[in-house]
Amino acid sequence: GAGVSQSPSNKVTEKGKDVELRCDPISGHTALYWYRQSLGQGLEFLIYFQGNSAPDKSGLPSDRFSAERTGGSVSTLTIQRTQQEDSAVYLCASSPGLAGGLDTQYFGPGTRLTVL
């Protein structure tokens, strides 16, 4: 009965480098979400997947951010040419994807990204 898992738990990188963050959702959950939490802020929505498609990318802050999901399961969030303002905790959540229903999202532990 595994929950949402994310890797790595911590990532320190230098400005300008690319990073990849991974999310393994709860088995059977069709919906997957990425959020980030900067210091002292609430959670900020980044992108939402239903299956392998991303109907809502409205939260991605710039074109340096991209995400994909394969096989309706694992998702990868990629940040290219990282900047110091990208430093945050990146959280992934999944939900059963109940159409039109009240669909609760379950969160992973997050990846803490620090850009030096």
Place this chain on the structure above:
Amino acid sequence: DQQVKQNSPSLSVQEGRISILNCDYTNSMFDYFLWYKKYPAEGPTFLISISSIKDKNEDGRFTVFLNKSAKHLSLHIVPSQPGDSAVYFCAASARRYGGSQGNLIFGKGTKLSVKP
């Protein structure tokens, strides 16, 4: 412009007393509201939710109240326990509009400290 506001960054309560956490929202399209609890270095954990067709939902020591006319919801914890000490996030979504599952809009959180 914040659509979900938690105006109290922190709250301190004595063990055994009631904790009341407040949340205000501005978007009248929101129809589903959730509370999450977050411990340091962990992802948010779902606590309780309420649909806009209700004004109260209770689960054990936790009760959420929704006042649609005031665009206000609150979480009551009674009796409060030291283990309840955490950051509590209010979140909202508009599920019946737009056709998508919808991302969650989060407040900035309230840090609850329950003193023995």
